[in-house]
Amino acid sequence: MSRASIGVDRTAERAVRRARGRWMRRRVRAMAEPSIASAVVSTTTTATANAAELRLACETFIPSATTAVTLRETTGGVNNHVRYADAASGTYVARVYNNGRATTRVAFEHAVLLAVEPLVAACDLGFVVPRALRARDGSGDTFKILPSGDAASVFELIPGTLPKTRYADAVGEATAALSKCLEACEADVRAIAPTSPTSVYRDIFGAFVAKGGSREAFFEEMANNSGLDDVRPAVTRLADYIRALEEKLLAIEAAGGLPETLIHGDVHYDNALVDENTGKVTGIIDFEFASYDWRMMECAAGLSKYVGEKDPMPFVQSYITGFCRRATPTEAEIDAIPDLIKLRVLETVVYFVARSVAGEDDISQLALRADNYAARVEWIDANAQAIRDAVRASLASRQ
Incomplete structure (x- = not known):
């Protein structure tokens, strides 16, 4: 598919090439098995475990997570455990996957996001796709496997509300x-x-x-x-x-x-x-x-x-x-x-x-x-x- 067919001018074309080059250098690392985040997760109840895992995810990815992080309910999130995470550095979206520990699916999702995000930005479509934070341990991972075996990520917050039948x-x-x-x-x-x-x-x-x-x-x-x-x-x-x-x-x-x-x-x-x-x-x-x-x-x-x-x-x-x-x-x-x-x-x-x-x-x-x-x-x-x-x-x- 040509860039013209999705409305990319020459300046954007160069941006796409630069972004693709950065992505190509990262992509193998994103698809590799991520390391396990280290912490003890309470398993007293499912709800307690989910909250503990969400907090561990925040500690793993959010830059200022050494200070207090407040978790808030989100709308939606039928399949996974998702919360807003308010930290000193901003508000994020924390996710612990509930997918039968299908790590390959998570890796594929993140590879797709790494590939398409710079292209969406270069095309100036007026919207964005999720951008995952990278782990604070310097690994560059955009998701981690928690001690429970579940994968976890934290994403930048995208402003907006769910439209339902509007728009x-x-x-x-x-x-x-x-x-x-x-x-x-x-x-x-x-x-x-x-x-x-x-x-x-x-x-x-x-x-x-x-x-x-x-x-x-x-x-x-x-x-x-x-x-x-x-x-x-x-x-x-x-x-x-x-x-x-x-x-x-x-x-x-x-x-x-x-x-x-x-x-x-x-x-x-x-x-x-x-x-x-x-x-x-x-x-x-x-x-x-x-x-x-x-x-x-x-x-x-x-x-x-x-x-x-x-x-x-x-x-x-x-x-x-x-x-x-x-x-x-x-x-x-x-x-x-x-x-x-x-x-x-x-x-x-x-x-x-x-x-x-x-x-x-x-x-x-x-x-x-x-x-x-x-x-x-x-x-x-x-x-x-x-x-x-x-x-x-x-x-x-x-x-």
């Missing part, structure tokens, strides 16, 4: 802009990580298999887990929708598949930050599901949230308008987009079941969402052509 146009445009930057740095990331540790979305049972399960075991768990009994009708429908989607995905693959690149994989209104005064996106966060996957899954992830709202179409149209301002989906991608949105919704069902089986989360996380997830799929099916038409209309308006 869908801006979120869509920022998603497409980030997608182009990720595509531009894909070769650099592949040079050190030819494959991504996160399974592609179309491998819909990938998250479950990664926890030691199988397709058959997934459906058995869906059918027999008593924690889903209160939402059994919705769970049964979701299982049927997954089986039907398997056939659709096989058909897409048989027709030649879709364009693939490096993607964030989870950009939506809960992973974007906006300036309330301007309505502009200030940051895109949470790259832990970055992978090499179908390019249009980036758009599908964003739309998958809006289709869960009471009246989805205005949000869907607004998001698509913004996305297509910077992206030009192929006809195959446009035809597939309803199925890709369903894939994003239904893969999340598999993900929550996998986390429950692995003991990383409770099945109540799915039970709370099952009715809404089933309703999303049903709305997508009823409005599939309208979604495709919205993409085509947005592209036509650029002519």
Whole structure:
């Protein structure tokens, strides 16, 4: 992809080359197994252990952490333990990963961030991506393995608030802009990580298999887990929708598949930050599901949230308008987009079941969402052509 295609002038081009040179010198170190932070972590209770680990993370990365650090609750943070950390040198975001101690996933995420951050800055897109602090021990590590075995990082604070359903146009445009930057740095990331540790979305049972399960075991768990009994009708429908989607995905693959690149994989209104005064996106966060996957899954992830709202179409149209301002989906991608949105919704069902089986989360996380997830799929099916038409209309308006 040329720099012109993402709007980089000659000055920015030189900045990109300098930034890439710095990143190339750091990247092997980032992908290496980080050292273990030294401290004793209390394990009296899970909550106490999480707080202790978050404080240890702060001591490991924050320059002024020898003085008092105050931890505050954040919004979001479904998968990991995340807190604001107020220190003398500023406010940061501390994260202890709750991902089954999948260190390779953390290393891949940080390699992607190191690659894309200078490119996003050079392109002057108006938003930033997370920048991890480097360990105070001089190692240059951007994450450490704690005595518990969990990985931890501390990031610079990105100003802004979660937009939810507001500013869908801006979120869509920022998603497409980030997608182009990720595509531009894909070769650099592949040079050190030819494959991504996160399974592609179309491998819909990938998250479950990664926890030691199988397709058959997934459906058995869906059918027999008593924690889903209160939402059994919705769970049964979701299982049927997954089986039907398997056939659709096989058909897409048989027709030649879709364009693939490096993607964030989870950009939506809960992973974007906006300036309330301007309505502009200030940051895109949470790259832990970055992978090499179908390019249009980036758009599908964003739309998958809006289709869960009471009246989805205005949000869907607004998001698509913004996305297509910077992206030009192929006809195959446009035809597939309803199925890709369903894939994003239904893969999340598999993900929550996998986390429950692995003991990383409770099945109540799915039970709370099952009715809404089933309703999303049903709305997508009823409005599939309208979604495709919205993409085509947005592209036509650029002519």
